[in-house]
Amino acid sequence: MPLALEARGITKRFPGVLANDKVDFQLEQGEIHALLGENGAGKTTLMNILYGLYKADEGEILVDGKPITMTDPKDAIRHGIGMVHQHFMLVPVMTVAENVMLGDETPTPRSAWMGPLSHLNVKAVEEKIRELSTRYGLAVDPTEYVQTLPVGVQQRVEIIKVLYRDARILILDEPTAVLTPQEAQDMFKIMQSLVDQGVSIIFITHKLKEVLAIADRITVMRAGRVVGSTTPAQATEAQLAAMMVGREVILEVKKGEAQPGAEILKVENLSVIDDRKHKAVRGVSFAVSAGEVLGVAGVQGNGQTELVEAITGLRKAESGHIHLGDTDLVNHAPRWVFEHGTAHVPEDRQKHGLVLSYSVRDNLTLVSYYQPPFSKGGVLEEDFIAANAAKLIKEFDIRTPSAQTAVSTLSGGNQQKVIVARELNRPVKLLVAAQPTRGLDVGSIEFIHHRIIEQRDAGCAVLLASAELDEILSLSDRVAVMYKGEILDILPIKEATRERVGLLMAGVQEQR
């Protein structure tokens, strides 16, 4: 097969990091080439170089066998390369249509001669989006504002953006990280139909099952280098995992029987309104005891986000009660909720979990900086904060050149680890974790699952919301399934089979 895209000897250094070290990478025409690697391995960096966002220090890029100069994304777009970025590149206050046409605007025929000052042909763009959306089954309303859309839909907008430009080479950087298994299946169908039309795809993911299911070839990176290539036929999940992290990874979570103690969190008849003023949570009641994990399963957008936000004080509850021990925390500020023994790993790490321009060190003390021992008499205890950061960076294996590095320059997975490290490091009664392992590599997932179970066994109540059914089933002691804002059922883990939970997630309730 001829090569669609080739990278030869790409090297990229950032201050204190060798992100890509003489990387060779080949994408054949019409293949799906999976790129694996632990957090911080240099995958996104390599893709950003292929897309012209970063300039390589050394190396060359070839498209269709010919060397090209790549100075900015414009060059990439001209050569038919499209990229869906790990963190969405959408303007929230603009409509879907505006986001899609940005940089490749269609003027009305009569005004076309005016160039940049011609009249935007919004109708034509909306029409084309509708057409793409029916052709590929990407349900999107082009007139909606991006900021009102759930992440799953925003992902579709990103894909429509590249389809709109007729990209022949597609780079998908962790497109399934924010998708539910069902949405991921839809995504694979789209990828397959694109490949049938001759598109070549680079697909980055941390989900090994997906790789084995859809990839034609697999390349694995570690610490900025390519460590090997294989095909799904020759590899198993365990082998891939070992190749990525350089050691055996235990993919199963080992845990003992839960020893539930006193009731810690008790939610009664809770109703919550979402940003679009719809009732997202409808009269939900449940309890979580010390020493158990309650998993909240459900297709994204069924109220899990709003439920978690209400419990952690980020969103006002419309009615109902949330008891933490003996106190009702409904409508208290997040700080109050934190101070009363709650830890929160938020769903949107960049929006609610981190101050991106702050250093790793400062982000690691973000919820407790004003309390002893982090500060005394209103003055920060720099020594303690530094020691604390050093400890957590080591313990959670956060890959960063130094504690002073701005969190924004860390790889996606390492940003996630900063949050998890901070939240698991405090003595808490209740841990609320939403998608705690989103974007993490298998090694880190193993570690964090282990830590969550450790918290449970130490007597912490854990509320785990995750779109990953595997994660729910392997960590939970009981599983609550949310559908259209209600909890349809709460099953003990022994009765929570994939099939039963799956049916409940689809809204099918058994007759009793």
Place this chain on the structure above:
Amino acid sequence: MDWSTLLSLAPSILASALRTATPIALAAYSGVLAERAGVVNIAIEGMMLMAAMVGDLAMLYTGSIWVGIFAGLLAAGVLALLHGALSITFKTDQIISGTAINIFAMGVTGFAYKRFLATPELSRPSPSTLQPIEIPLLKDIPVLGDVLFRNRPIVYAMLILTFVIWYALFKTPWGLRVRAVGEHPKAADTMGINVYRTRYISVFLSGLLAGLAGLWFSLEQVGHFDMLMTNGKGFIGLAAMIFGKWNPLGALAAALIFGLPEAVQINLAMSMPNVPYQFMSMIPYILTIIVLTGVVGRAVSPAADGTPYNKG
């Protein structure tokens, strides 16, 4: 004062409101263009002063008012490019860069005034202001004709620019890119848009608008330059920009509201009750604070306003 006097004065009050609103509106558009692209421009006042002074100076030496206009615009444009270089390329704090330019402009115009413009025996062309243009037929419409169609050129330019800028910002590819760069420069970058160039162009245009606002004082209204003659109108323009939610149509409405107290004062100087004029001049700022507190719908600035863009 009774209602009939007020009513008979209405056309002339409205006409002066439009006149006093002109530099405020132009300054507001200047702010809109820069901030929509993500660059805070508080140097509008300084750019106005510079244009007003250079305009008069050039008119004096060439004898042509139009050369004065051209030179004034150019001077403000150069200051804008300086602000652009400092804040886009060198990523200095934009407030500091703007403040520096304001102070610089006050110093230079003050010096030039004393050195070149304050001597008594200067011969300026006559007339030394842009003359009113009456639009045939339209000027005879009752009330409206007096208010809208017997104005001087910069007033007309301001009215036309309101719609041109609105159209360019919200209906054209260029405007879409400017707004994207001001909201999420990284996203714009990934779509192949040159963030730096887009910002430079916007800031330069912002300078030209500020220049026109300044020229209104020296070459349309007064006929020569006076020290500090822009009198804080550049800052009131920024208030109008916020009040108008970074939209030229809203900014025009705000400028008219802000210009009204002064217009009333000019026309009713005799019959005014004893309200110190300082209270009148406070109105724009009070209204702006009210808008910013969110009472009349929230005013949200472009998300990347004031933040330099770092390419990886």
